[in-house]
Amino acid sequence: MASRDPGLLTLLPARVRPAQLALVAVAVALAYYLGAQLGIGLTFPPATTTSVLWPPNSILTAALLLLPVRYWWVCLAGALPVHVLLELDAGFPPYVVGLLFVTNSLEALIAAGGLRLLSDSPIEFNSLRRVAAFIGLAGLAAPILSSFADAAVVHTLQDLSYWGTWRVRTYSNVLTELSLVPVAVLGVTAIIRGVRRPSGRRALEAGLLVVGTIASAAWVFGGGLDMPGIPPTPSVLLLPFYFWAAARFGVGAVSAALFATAFAASYETQIGHRPFDVLPPAESLMAVQMYLIVMGIPLMCVAGLLDERRAGEANLKDRLRFEGLLATIASDFVRQPLDAGFKAGLRHIGEFFDADYVGLLQVGTPGSALHVEWQWSRGPGEALVGIKCVESFPAAFGVVLAGEPLIVDTPHDVPPGATVDREAFRKFGIQAAAALPLRAGGSVQGALSLATMRPGHRPWWDLQRLLLVAEVFANACARRQAEFEVERARQKLASVARLSSMGELTASLAHQLNQPLTGIRNNAEAAQRFIDSGRATLPQVRDILSDIIDDDERAAAVIRRVREMLGRSEWSPRRLDANALVQDVAVLIESDAVLRNVAVSFDFAPAPVYVNGNRIDLEQALLNVVTNAMDAVADRPVPQRMVDIQTRQDEAGGVNLVIRDRGTGLPAGAEERIFEPFVTTKPTGMGMGLAVARSVVDNHGGSIRATNHPEGGAVFTISIPEAAAAT
Secondary structure (H helix, E strand, O other): OOOOOOOOOOOOOOOOHHHHHHHHHHHHHHHHHHHHHHHHHOOOOOOOOEEOHHHHHHHHHHHHHHHOOHHHHHHHHHHHHHHHHHHHHHOOOHHHHHHHHHHHHHHHHHHHHHHHOOOOOOOOOHHHHHHHHHHHHHHHHHHHHHHHHHHHHHHHOOOOOHHHHHHHHHHHHHHHHHHHHHHHHHHHHHHHHHHOOOOHHHHHHHHHHHHHHHHHHHHHHHHOOOOOOOOOOHHHHHHHHHHHHHHHOOOOHHHHHHHHHHHHHHHHHOOOOHHHHHHHHHHHHHHHHHHHHHHHHHHHHHHHHHHHHHHHHHHHHHHHHHHHHHHHHHHHHHHOHHHHHHHHHHHHHHHHOOOEEEEEEEEEEOOOEEEEEEOOOOOOOOHHOOOHHHOOHHHHHHHHOOOOOEEEOOOOOOOOOOOOHHHHHHHHHEEEEEEEEEEOOOOOEEEEEEEEEOOOOOOOOOOHHHHHHHHHHHHHHHHHHHHHHOOOOOOHHHHHHHHHHHHHHHHHHHHHHHHHHHHHHHHHHHHHHHHHOOOOOOOHHHHHHHHHHHHHHHHHHHHHHHHHEEEEEEEEOOOHHHHHHHHHHHHHHHHHHHHOEEEEEEOOOOOOOOOEEOHHHHHHHHHHHHHHHHHOOOOHHHOOOOOEEEEOOOOOOOOEEEEEEEOOOOOOOOOHHHHHHOOOOOOOOHHHHHHHHHHHHHOOOOOOOOOOEEOOOEEEEEEEEEEEOOO
C-alpha cells in the first residue's frame, strides 16, 4: 500500500497476474482485428490500396498510451498474430508481413514514446499544450516518419511510386491518429475512472450533435440533395458542427466528428456519390483527407484551449470550495468546544471528499496504541463504527505511525503480505481508503482515516489536500492536549492554594473541632457521674447521647469539608445553588472570623440562584476572596472589621457573588494587577490566592473584578453565568 501516484492512468494494478495480461492481449488483438477490417472496408481499389482511415496503427498507439511502458510488449504480442493472419490471407509473403508489422508498430511506438517524454499527461487532451503535443507527435511526426519505412516496403513489393505511396499513407495515418486516438483513450479512461451519468439535457445535446454531424457529412459528400444556389460540395456546412463539438464537448468530440465524417465520405464515395466525381479517385481520397486534417487540427487546438479555460475555472471553484472547507473546520474549532468542533469537522470532511466513514484516532499516552476518539459515518460506513481499527488494519496504521500518508485506491492495492488488512477490506466491503498521520511536536500523535464502501465508487482523493486537512486536525489535537495540560496545572495550583488556605485556617479549624470535641467529653463525663451516683434515668441518658451525636456530626462535617478542600478535584460540573456555596464557605471561616474579631454578614438572594460548575473549585475561589477581605480589615479598629457577602442575580442573567470589606481599599491602578500571579499588597502574602480565584472563575465562563467602594474598602464581584432551568 503506497500513497497515490497521480501520474498516468493504467489499465492494470500495481501487481498483475498472468491472466490479466492475457486479457489485455486479447482485448488489443480484437481491437486490432476490427480496426483492420474497418480499414479494408474503406479502401478504394483499383485506384489505391490505401484506406481513407487505417485504424490498426492508431489502436496500437492508444493501447500503448494507456499502459505502463513495462507492459507494451503485451500490446505488440496481442496484435502480431492478428496482423500475420490478415496479411497472409491477403497474399503477402511472410517476410513482407513481418516488415509491415514493424512499420505499423513503429508509428505507435514513436507516437506513444514521444508523448510519454514531452507531454505532462499523455492521456489527457484538456489543454492547448497537451493537444499541441499530441498533434505534433502522434498526429504528424509519427505518421510522417513511419510512412517512409512503410512506403519503402510497398514500393519494393508492388513497384509503386515511392513518394506517391508515402503521401497517400501519410495522409491516411495522420487523419486516423487525429480522429481515433483521442476517442479511444478518453473512452477507456472514462470507463476505468467511472463515468458520471450525464443530465438529460446534456445527453440530448450530444445526440443532436451526432445526428447533425452525420447528416451534414452525408449531405456534403453525398449526392442525394441538389438545391439551387448551393455549391456542389457545401463543405462549409460541416464547420458549425465541428465548432459545436469543440466548444461544448472538447477534443474527443472533434476527433469523433472527424471519424464520423471520414466514414460518411468513404461510404458515399463507394456508392458513387460526389464530391469525387470531379476528381480521379486517388486525388479525391487525398482531397477528403487533407480537408478533414486542415479543419481538425485548429479545431482541436481551440477545443484544448477552451477545455483549459474551463478546467481553470473549475479548479479555481474547487480550490475556493476546499479553502471554504478549511475555513469552516477552523471556525468550528474556534466557535465551539473542541469536542463539538472535532465532530463537526469530521462530518464536513466526509461530505467534501464523498466518504462513507471518517475517523480520528489518537495516541492516549506516549508509547500507547492508537484508539478511535471521534468518528462520523453514513450509509454503509456504519459497519466501521465501533471496530478496533488498529487491530483490523495493522499494516495500514503501521505505515501511518511511521509518519507516512497512505491511500488505497482499490482492494487490489493491498499488499499480499497484509493478510489481516486484506481480509478486513473484504469483510467490510471497503472500496477505497486513506489514512494520514497527525504530527505534533515532531511525533505522530494520531491519524485521520477515510473510507468509501459503496460498490463501484472510486473517489479521487488528492493527497496534498488530505495532508492539509490532517494538519488542521493535528493542530486542533495539539491545542486540546495543551488545554488538558493547562487544566492539570490549574488543578495542581488550586490544590496548592487549598493547602495554603487550610494552613492559614489551622487555628480556626482547631477551634471549630475543639468545640464539639469538648462537648462530647463533657456530656460523656456527665453521663458517667449520673450513672455512678445511681440517679441516672433513661430519658437523661438518651438526651446526653443525643447531644454527643450532634457534636460528633458537627466535628465530622468540619473534617469532611476540610478533606474535600484538600482533595484534588476533577472537573465535574453540575447544577449548584450559589446560596449553598456561600453557606459552605461560611462554615469554614466561622471560627477564623471569631478569632480575628471580624464580623461577617450575609445577604442571600431571596430564591435559589443556580450556576453550573465544580463545587470545590468555586468554594475555593470564594474562600480565597473572603480570606483576602478578612486580611484587608485585620489592621482596622474592631468596630470596622466587617466583611459583607451578598448573592444576587444581575440583569444580564448571571449570578453575582459580591464580597465587600471595610479596609483601606486598593492602591490606584491595582484593580487588574492584583489578579496576576505573585502580586500582593500583604507583607506575608504569596500573591496566588486571587490569581487562583480568577483562573477558577474564568474556567467557569465567568469574570471577577475589583473596585473601590465610595465609602471605603474594596468590593470584589464574582460573576458566573446562570444555569439553565432544570428539566
